[in-house]
Amino acid sequence: MPEVVITCDWTMMSNHNGKEFLGFGTTTPAYVLPERVYKRLFYPDMPVDENGFPVAAPYGMRKIEAALIDGGFDARIVHPSHLHRYMPGSAKVLLISGHDYFGLNPPASTFGGVMHRDPLNCVNFKRMMTQPAVVEARKQGMKIIAGGPCAWQIAPPTRMKLPWIQEFVDSFGGIDSVVEGEGDIYVKEIVRKALADEYLPPHVIMTPKEAPKVEQISTIKYASVNGLVEIGRGCCRGCSFCSVTTRPTRWYGLDKIEEELRVNAKVNNRKGILHSDDVFFYGSPNVMPREEKLIPLLQLAKRYYEQVGWSHVAIASLMTKPKLLPRCAEVLIDDKQKWWGVEIGVETGSPHMITAAMPGKVAPFKASQWPELVVQAAGLLNDNHVYPACTFIVGLPQETEDDVLKTIDLIDDLWDFKA
Numbered sequence: 001m002p003e004v005v006i007t008c009d010w011t012m013m014s015n016h017n018g019k020e021f022l023g024f025g026t027t028t029p030a031y032v033l034p035e036r037v038y039k040r041l042f043y044p045d046m047p048v049d050e051n052g053f054p055v056a057a058p059y060g061m062r063k064i065e066a067a068l069i070d071g072g073f074d075a076r077i078v079h080p081s082h083l084h085r086y087m088p089g090s091a092k093v094l095l096i097s098g099h100d101y102f103g104l105n106p107p108a109s110t111f112g113g114v115m116h117r118d119p120l121n122c123v124n125f126k127r128m129m130t131q132p133a134v135v136e137a138r139k140q141g142m143k144i145i146a147g148g149p150c151a152w153q154i155a156p157p158t159r160m161k162l163p164w165i166q167e168f169v170d171s172f173g174g175i176d177s178v179v180e181g182e183g184d185i186y187v188k189e190i191v192r193k194a195l196a197d198e199y200l201p202p203h204v205i206m207t208p209k210e211a212p213k214v215e216q217i218s219t220i221k222y223a224s225v226n227g228l229v230e231i232g233r234g235c236c237r238g239c240s241f242c243s244v245t246t247r248p249t250r251w252y253g254l255d256k257i258e259e260e261l262r263v264n265a266k267v268n269n270r271k272g273i274l275h276s277d278d279v280f281f282y283g284s285p286n287v288m289p290r291e292e293k294l295i296p297l298l299q300l301a302k303r304y305y306e307q308v309g310w311s312h313v314a315i316a317s318l319m320t321k322p323k324l325l326p327r328c329a330e331v332l333i334d335d336k337q338k339w340w341g342v343e344i345g346v347e348t349g350s351p352h353m354i355t356a357a358m359p360g361k362v363a364p365f366k367a368s369q370w371p372e373l374v375v376q377a378a379g380l381l382n383d384n385h386v387y388p389a390c391t392f393i394v395g396l397p398q399e400t401e402d403d404v405l406k407t408i409d410l411i412d413d414l415w416d417f418k419a
């Protein structure tokens, strides 16, 4: 019976029908069709064992669970439909996580704004936190600590700016602490304090100096959603709008990665995603890809997974060593895998915006080359069976009308590529 329960809402506790990017479907409001249709399409329930522990869970939560287990705590991830089995009762601390608690991030904020309704991730988060089990346990003294990539949304400064969030937090009895940033080390300290009924700081922001070293990051103990396995953290490109870049770059060794591939293979995950903010850079201390690091990584992943995807890659990395992508395709593409996907932050078609907000994104090339590089990279990707999902940002403070027109031109130029 875990003393420390970790959970998230139903939209995250799902394998999204085996297609990670279908998870974006949870950022729309239920519109015209009933919610159950969206659930079936985008976030079917994750199977659980006899204890209500999910077969697979979001990777970041698995890291926190592993850190606590390694620290000697009785901690487990519990499916949100099974919280009542542990609270009120054995659970003394509830850790919650989320990508977008209140639908304030894109694209949920766009969909929600256009349709004037709460997106599904927000609806489900509110539903989870107001379950009678949570509210009653809270009344009886259970501590609640929030984290995850969207921790800022529920942190005290946001609650002051957006009183409706404070009202919602009050409706289930309040939150003791919100932790932003990499919590691998700090989670043990704050949970120990919570269990000992000591003072908990209402808001903690982890600094880059407090980022854990690779050897301080625990290996996941149980499977992750869609076999996702982290290969490193941080990014050195320095885009002004990105929090990842404030963290030091660290790469995991192949041994550590293999341990997590094994954990996933045990539950028959035959597909998986290698995750970092630029998979092409695996093992590199700068912005030059290293073939002697990347190819063995892909060969290793392919020994455990029939199909391997990448979470992110940068255009400039691809174009720095364009001959490396066909080498990657030689390893990944076979009779079990016909293509792979990756998310790419294109963000703009304007060299001015590159210079103003993301000069490192184009290094070692010049900002003026950006639109041409993007088009060349799109061709390179398609030629090698890679079909990317690309993101664009509009509305950054430095943006002018001319920048927007250049971005539209670039999207026109990309129109015929497969993505």
Ligand code: SF4
Binding pocket: 235, 236, 237, 238, 239, 242, 243, 244, 245, 277, 314, 345, 358, 361
């Ligand atoms: S390239 Fe991507 S991950 Fe790196 S700093 Fe820019 S936005 Fe962040």
